[in-house]
Amino acid sequence: MSQAPARPLSVFLIAGEESGDVLGAGLMRELGVLTGGAIAFTGIGGPRMEAAGLASLFPMDDITAIGVGQVVAGLPRILKRLREAADAVVRARPDVLVLIDAPDFTHRVAHKVRSRLPDLPIVKYVAPTVWVWRPGRAKAMKPDVDRVLAVLPFEPEVMARLDGPPTTYVGHPLLGMLDEIRPNAEEALRRDGKPPLLLVLPGSRRSELQRLGPLFGDVLARLVAQVPDLELVLPTLPRRRAEVGAMVAGWTVTPRIVVDEAEKHAAFRRARAAFAASGTVTLELALAGIPSIATYRVHWLEARFAYHVLNITSAILPNLILGEKAIPEYLQWYIDPPAMAAVLARLIEGGPEREAQLAAFERLGELMGVDGETPSRRAARAVLEVAGRPAPTAP
CATH class of the missing domain: 3.40.50.2000 (Glycogen Phosphorylase B;)
Incomplete structure (x- = not known):
């Protein structure tokens, strides 16, 4: 008797800034390859992620603010989008939530979602620069994030030393070009x-x-x-x-x-x-x-x-x-x-x-070096592992 195919994996992604959009699009493509297309995406992203198949809930630019003046002027909009993003994740109840870059916004989303869906696996793609400043952010995010995907090779050791979440080095996107x-x-x-x-x-x-x-x-x-x-x-x-x-x-x-x-x-x-x-x-x-x-x-x-x-x-x-x-x-x-x-x-x-x-x-x-695999492919494998759907390793 043949086994019924597994239902499509549901992935909710939130990306901020152009760099996050680039990472998100690459991750989506590789997740599609590793799951044989048995995957569904929802969330917030930019034009590259939309081209890869994401219908963004609202413009990614709404959660991107650079500089104190821009943050203050855009604060009501950002707070509104923060509530909308967390509510959308709770409604969707995905298999995994992936938060890409934009740490000030995405860490708050993680905290809100974790309090309402405590069993939902949450992945943070791009470690916050705790090695530059505000090292307390590493420990602060530990209750709300199950895995951090780092783009610099020294970041797993830094996150461990600062008592942050488990961290996997997947490689810098430049390695893919x-x-x-x-x-x-x-x-x-x-x-x-x-x-x-x-x-x-x-x-x-x-x-x-x-x-x-x-x-x-x-x-x-x-x-x-x-x-x-x-x-x-x-x-x-x-x-x-x-x-x-x-x-x-x-x-x-x-x-x-x-x-x-x-x-x-x-x-x-x-x-x-x-x-x-x-x-x-x-x-x-x-x-x-x-x-x-x-x-x-x-x-x-x-x-x-x-x-x-x-x-x-x-x-x-x-x-x-x-x-x-x-x-x-x-x-x-x-x-x-x-x-x-x-x-x-x-x-x-x-x-x-x-x-x-x-x-x-x-x-x-x-x-x-990342053993011959692209950073996007390694990131996709890590996401699937956290979601409980590990992909077979390459021969």
Whole structure:
């Protein structure tokens, strides 16, 4: 007598911000593959998750707020959406609830849902940055979250040390796009060719362009005086094209601005070195094998506040993962344009500093490896395990 097929797995997802939408869409696709399509999605997400089959209960932007002013102005809306999200989960009674990024919103949803559906498995995809500040958040979320899926390899140990929920490292989403940013044999030869290509990455937020634009122009002018035969490429977002154009108009050097994603990836595969604002892009550069320096500057009041509350020894993700200052960082009071230009020149021309970074990037790849599976596939396996429907492991 044949066994009746298992009913479709019901998954409720809540994502906030563009990064959460990207992660959510990848997770949905892999869950569909691992369950053979026997799955149903409900929840809140952005355009990528909607394209993957989610009918969002309300616009994802309604729960995304950045900056104190935006939070205060949007508080009534956010509180309303918080109640609606928790109520929707309770009505749906899914097999598992997956909360992606947006910790301030999703942790409150988890708390409300846990009090009403205490047996519902709850997964948090992307660990809160308790290793940066507010470490008490780890222990605070433990009663409401059954599993955290971490994107950085040191986070499971940190969460355990801080008495947080069980945490599984599934890999950073950048690991799923290595073929797009790493060179093939021909492109690797181009990295050593003439003229050398330097990636210029001053950030994508308007405030970053305003604060860092003059600094980047200064450093690049000094660099070109030392390495005159240099190709400069500045990837940016389409919506920032006009602002970036206005910014570089005041520079004495003129980078080529690219807004197409494929052009950006092609530049990564050909780049000899990079000059970047601190952020996720430093990890992207390291995984692509591109030696770089990083910088950042905020308002002096923010810097003083950060000095007293942050618990990190570096602002550069690859340095944090490696536990060493592999990538030179010039932050706030330690910004030094002549020194920055000199280091970039040496990274371009070659020598011990360049070789040391390349060796560090090899170690970084080993630390972040995920046994050949993509981060989305590993995340999907973890969700199914928490839901009580583990998928067979790959042969």
